Amino acid sequence: MRLMRIDLSGQRALVTGGARGIGAAAAAALRACGAEVAIADLKGDPPVDVADTVALERAFEQAGELDIVIANAGTAIFRRLEETSDAEWRRLVDINLTGAFHTVRLAALRMKPRRRGAIVLTASTNSFDGEADLTAYNATKAGLLGLMRTAANELGPFGIRVNAVCPGLIRTDLTAGHFAQPELLKEYFRHIPLGRGGTPEEVAAAIVFLASPLASYITGAALLVDGGQMAAKFGIWDERMGRFAGDHWESGGSPSTTA
Ligand SMILES: NC(=O)c1ccc[n+]([C@@H]2O[C@H](COP(=O)([O-])OP(=O)(O)OC[C@H]3O[C@@H](n4cnc5c(N)ncnc54)[C@H](O)[C@@H]3O)[C@@H](O)[C@H]2O)c1
Known part of the structure; x- marks a missing residue:
């Protein structure tokens, strides 16, 4: 077998x-693999709100x-x-699910005539389980898997x-509140075999894998x-x-207790 590596040169992506x-x-990560990448983001230039169909369609047109x-x-x-x-519920549904x-609809319309393409959605562990105080968020993230599997x-x-990644707790602006509370992290990460939160790069690696030819027989996952x-x-x-070292658990003691 040839050395496996992800080469996306000549491919165009929108995130x-x-x-x-x-x-x-x-x-x-997509750029590092050779893809040409456009973004559609509220904080982009120009700003694009995924809840705004017209703005999103324009972003797709510009991406080619x-x-x-x-x-x-x-x-x-x-x-x-x-x-x-109601307004909070609607805004979350508008962005996370309708967006x-x-x-996905715009991607399908453009990819179908070319008979090729890969779509990856960012869902969540909250697509599967409940977490208090996140009713609207969890409902949208569960809904994303229905959208993904149907597509x-x-x-x-x-x-x-069409696939989804389901991240756990990842250190980003969205979770800055969590990461500012070591006591909360200590309890949270007790329940995580790897004993820590994730980085955006670790999720990006999974996204790139699913988008790449290495995942050629994976869809609906x-x-x-x-x-x-x-x-x-x-x-x-x-x-x-072991002991909790501020933002992660690290093992100590004998291997029999840490294995
Ligand atoms: N961070 C986590 O722990 C975690 C876990 C599971 C899933 N997720 C999901 O990952 C995705 C990215 O989250 P993140 O943690 O990187 O958050 P983030 O806040 O760091 O980044 C989100 C990005 O999306 C943009 N955005 C927000 N609303 C938008 C809109 N209406 N239109 C266009 N762009 C918009 C923001 O401007 C920002 O650039 C989200 O779907 C989130 O639900 C995050």
Whole structure:
């Protein structure tokens, strides 16, 4: 077998939410693999709101023919269920779910005639489980997997693969509040086999893999990028196994207690 490496030279990509965080890391990683990358972002130039169909369509037109589309733009509102207003619910659905729908629909319209393409959505571990105070966010992230799987069914016959990454807690602007609280992280990361949060680059690597020819037989898949969080039923880490070093657990003691 030849040395496997990801070569996306000659391919064009569009990343929504590509100005910051996971999207920016994905854009950089795609570029590092040789792709030409455009972004559509509220903080981009020009600003593009994925909830605005006209602005998003313009961004697609400017990007030209696309081989790879990453539907990543998203945000969160932390609110108790009964305190979530209609306006907050609608805004979250508009950005996280309808924005992704618009993105995937525009990608499909452009990729179908070319009979090729790869689409990756950024869902979440919260697509699968509940986390208090994130009703609207969790509902949109669960919805994304329905969108992804349906699109995989419809677009597979046209040579277009559709997959999702499901990150756990990743250090970005969105989660700056979490990462500013070591005590919270200590409890949170007890439940993560790898004992830490993730980096945008670690999610970007999974996005690039799914978008690349290395994933040529993968469609309709939701790839967890969570340090094992969703595989853990109970807390993994405690003081007998190691110590919490500010933002991660590190093992100490004998291998029998750390294995
Ligand atoms: N950080 C995490 O722990 C985590 C975990 C799971 C899933 N995610 C998902 O990853 C995606 C990226 O999040 P992040 O952590 O990188 O956040 P971030 O806030 O660092 O970056 C989000 C980017 O999306 C852009 N954006 C937000 N709303 C937009 C809109 N309406 N139109 C266009 N662009 C918009 C922002 O300007 C920003 O550049 C989101 O869908 C988020 O839900 C994040």
